[in-house]
Amino acid sequence: MINIKLASTYLYLLIYILLSSGVILYNKWVLSPKYFNFPFPITLTMIHMGFSGAVAFFLVRVFKVVSPVKMTFEIYATCVVPISAFFASSLWFGNTAFLHISVAFIQMLRALMPVATFIMAVMCGISKPKCDVFLSMWLISVGVVISSYGEIHFNVIGTVYQVIGIFAEALRLVLTQVLLQKKGLTLNPITSLYYIAPCSFVFLFAAWCLLEKTQMQVSQDQNEFNYWIFFSNALCALALNFSIFLVIGRTGAVTIRVAGVVKDWMLRALSTVIFPESTITGLNIIGYGVGKSPSLLLFKVQAFSHIYISYLI
Template sequence: MPRPSGDSPLPTAEKPAAPAAASGLHPSLFILNWILFSNATILFNKWLLDTAGFPIILTCWHLIFATAATQILARTTSLLESRKSLPINGRMYLRTIVPIGVLYTGSLVFSNLVYLYLSVAFTQMLKAGSPVAVLFTSWAFRVAEPNLAKFLNILVIVVGVAVASFGEINFSLIGFTYQMLGIVFEAVRLIMIQVMLTAEGMKMDPLVALYYYAPVCAFFNIFVALFTEASTFKYEDLVNTGFTVLFLNASVAFMLNIASVFLIGKTSGLVLTLTGILKAILLVAVSVVIWKTPITLLQAFGYGIALLGLSYYSLGYDNVVKVYNNSTAYISATMNSYGAVPGSADGVRGGLLTKRYIVLGSAVFGFLFVMAVLFMWVNSVPTTIPVTSLGTN
């Protein structure tokens, strides 16, 4: 399920039918909706943690809110109807949901702690290495057989992340360690889901998963908070942050799960993968603007290598060839449209293609231009400006 912190992988769970109310909308709207809430959740959490601190208590609040919200939705809507087909009893709950919930708690805690020490941009660069941990974990649990081709592809991602880390100006070993622990916990959690649930034919969409996992994670997060942040947390911290702000923050995090449910089944796996990569790039760009995070050329180069390796690993050779062939076909159609007879069917269709790809090309060029300007502007800011504040009281 998408994590309350917003650092979620793309929703690639079981693909249920899309809610009827949304069946007539274009898939691009669901993609934009998911990108909006995913990135908004991360940016909102980063700002809140820099302002108030207490990442574990904030996670507890998200999970308590999600528990209450899913219980209400289960009783008032049909969004969680698929849960009734799952053969979950008390024994299975203790054997599967609880252990996975413990792993998920570790993933949440470490993933939120990292924002006290690292910038959003660098955190996203490190997260590009998540498939490495998932692959090695799958080999360790013998869910998948070791494969030399995959190993070599994974090495490209590792090299990219290593180069990006080497180029990070405000590097924090504590933050880096927290991020690595969060990635490891998440990798083990994903493999345990595959071993314990998927093997028994139990598939959950993100909202149903939240329905089952949120109470367990809330319990364990509260337990962790009692031994870490509870002793320094005061009621004044709650008042200073604001009840309205906390409610909005939890609402945005929960809406990410709703957006994931509506997104599943509306697009192909290829589009979902590309959407996740685009979302990460946009998040890096926006966070750089907001916090004026200094980015070096070496860091950008390393992130680019990691993204290329991640794209190839996630899509596979066949899909990469498919994307390349479609792109060349579009370019060829655009060029050929200039030779069509005006007013003919080919001419009209060619004209529409020409306009479409002129707009697309302009958008791509504009995006690259904006990124170049941001790079030059951010690197003109003195590097003594702190990227994050610890936000502890």
């Protein structure tokens, strides 16, 4: 007899893997000058946040699927605003990297995520340096260096954008731990988007006015804006946000971490098929193996695992 609970868990993991891979590949296709040619990462990220915030508003205020948490102005200003700022920054810089480097290399650089998260956690005082963790961090960094050295189409600008995005995401994770949980707030997938997405949209809108507004207007005069492409793209991003929280709620940390590794390998394989320029070399594979293997051991470090789980997002 089929275990329904186990089968549903595997189904959720499969949905997460497919959505996560699909959103990354879709974003790359939309932004790349070689394909859809919409080189405006801030605009794309702003569309995602605006759509997610609007859906969350209707679910909370109109359909009343969930109730909003007790949110004071002081908590919003000191907790939600900085978290939203770094969330917007991580998405912005991460999407900008698609313009310069391949999907496969981006996934290899994301092996640095536990290193960035640990550094930020130590700086914020919620983790302490330990020899075993430090050794894992060193091995991960060596693996990323090897992968970078073996990258055929290495681009400094794209690498810098991706690394900045990684550290912004790491700081967002740490701030979520430090600020929200100390206030006793627990946000579910819908309320998280309800509070964070609109604020992130505001930050992105300010950046858009300064950096992309004029270029966007010129481009729109020359090319027709395809609303269906961006609607479907934003819908996929929203579904991914929901699936992440759904999977985390149904599985343990090790299970979802293994699913993330499977997703990474599958994504690199798919990217080489869909985007021929995404060439993977032997050094890339060796470096990724060196960088990824120690990261699984970090779950044994209790002081670090409570924020490291969010690395999968």
